[in-house]
Amino acid sequence: MNDLDELVAQAGRDFTAAAAPAALEDAKARYLGKAGRLTELLKGMGALSHEDKKTRGAEINQAKQAIEAALSARRQALAEAELEAQLKAEALDVTLPGRQRGNGGLHPVSRTLERMEALFGSMGFEVADGPEIEDDWYNFTALNTPADHPARSMHDTFYVDTAGPNGGHLLRTHTSPMQVRHAVQHVKRHAASGSSAPMAEIRVIAPGRTYRVDSDATHSPMFHQCEGLWIGANVSFKDLKSVLTDFFRRFFESDDLVLRFRPSFFPFTEPSAEVDIAFESGPLKGKWLEVGGCGQVHPNVVRNFGLDPEAWIGFAFGLGPDRLTMLRYGVNDLRQFYEGDLRFLSQFR
Structure with a gap:
């Protein structure tokens, strides 16, 4: 496994470990942010030859797409989990008997x-x-x-x-x-x-x-x-x-x-x-x-x-x-x- 495959695998593990949207955005910044690891790899391409740039650029771009796909999947999973929790909290048990008004009566x-x-x-x-x-x-x-x-x-x-x-x-x-x-x-x-x-x-x-x-x-x-x-x-x-x-x-x-x-x-x-x-x-x-x-x-x-x-x-x-x-x-x-x-x-x- 080359360095990019390991980077994609590590990003997937970090995204899976994020239990809340805020933690997921922090993990995204470590890989796709301005100072993220993929950005650092792109900056290092300046020392490569023209042919190597084309090959390396394609590999980095492919890794970026894989990381973004993993990020989107985790965002969707967190959103679905939040919706499910909300539905459970606001659930209406339609099997309960209806609330009826009691019969009134004369004061003693x-x-x-x-x-x-x-x-x-x-x-x-x-x-x-x-x-x-x-x-x-x-x-x-x-x-x-x-x-x-x-x-x-x-x-x-x-x-x-x-x-x-x-x-x-x-x-x-x-x-x-x-x-x-x-x-x-x-x-x-x-x-x-x-x-x-x-x-x-x-x-x-x-x-x-x-x-x-x-x-x-x-x-x-x-x-x-x-x-x-x-x-x-x-x-x-x-x-x-x-x-x-x-x-x-x-x-x-x-x-x-x-x-x-x-x-x-x-x-x-x-x-x-x-x-x-x-x-x-x-x-x-x-x-x-x-x-x-x-x-x-x-x-x-x-x-x-x-x-x-x-x-x-x-x-x-x-x-x-x-x-x-x-x-x-x-x-x-x-x-x-x-x-x-x-x-x-x-x-x-």
């Missing part, structure tokens, strides 16, 4: 609200709706809670503004304002009708979101309430106890559920009571738990409805759908309802 609190509306609806209660940004008169004053009333401290809330003909606007602290709005509109509609027949009773529930500055495992700055109102010519506390007892027994599906009405105070009812239920099993066995408040509607509130408290009487109640949801489904932290964790919420689908 929404389930409770629908259940409450259905149960009270079967007792003849309508469903009222109203604004969540309420004015001071409907939220407090119309409910016998004037600006200097101490009960307002229990309703610390978020004010939008404090100016206006009705005392400014705030995020409502309960859904009782919806009772007032519904009752006022009910009275106005009857008056506008010009009918000589007695006005129909007012029987309504007001479910919805409410807001207070409060947050812990059993309280949230935003929570839900379902308030109820029944006003008629002869609606008594006995009717109140009957309605709530029937509701809770049907809600918890227990005919033996025991309720306790404990004297309390609310500015918009008189007399007033807290409603407790007794648990006969589970972690709360042997304990009473408060589930709402109620009472006969205060005469001042009846007047704010536009009615005569001597002729119209009735009761109101307020229940917490969030707490009822916790009890029904065994949830011990209210905040889980509002964290948006699908692992928790998917249990109620």
Whole structure:
């Protein structure tokens, strides 16, 4: 093997050993660059005779072609290897099952609200709706809670503004304002009708979101309430106890559920009571738990409805759908309802 054959063989070995394009270009420079070995051989031809130049030039040119062919082959091999690695890294396994959207479902609190509306609806209660940004008169004053009333401290809330003909606007602290709005509109509609027949009773529930500055495992700055109102010519506390007892027994599906009405105070009812239920099993066995408040509607509130408290009487109640949801489904932290964790919420689908 002459020197040129050895040079071609060595170049082939160096090109094969180059594992990356940059290393291959370095190897190319050693043989085909301006200071490469073939270039040096061409420079040395100046001392040869004319006939020897022709022979040697042809041999060097043949060696150059062989080296360039080996270089091109190695470049192609490196490019193919890079493409194969890229394809493997970006491979799509078409044998995998498709990604499907899961089926949605009602939020557990929404389930409770629908259940409450259905149960009270079967007792003849309508469903009222109203604004969540309420004015001071409907939220407090119309409910016998004037600006200097101490009960307002229990309703610390978020004010939008404090100016206006009705005392400014705030995020409502309960859904009782919806009772007032519904009752006022009910009275106005009857008056506008010009009918000589007695006005129909007012029987309504007001479910919805409410807001207070409060947050812990059993309280949230935003929570839900379902308030109820029944006003008629002869609606008594006995009717109140009957309605709530029937509701809770049907809600918890227990005919033996025991309720306790404990004297309390609310500015918009008189007399007033807290409603407790007794648990006969589970972690709360042997304990009473408060589930709402109620009472006969205060005469001042009846007047704010536009009615005569001597002729119209009735009761109101307020229940917490969030707490009822916790009890029904065994949830011990209210905040889980509002964290948006699908692992928790998917249990109620």
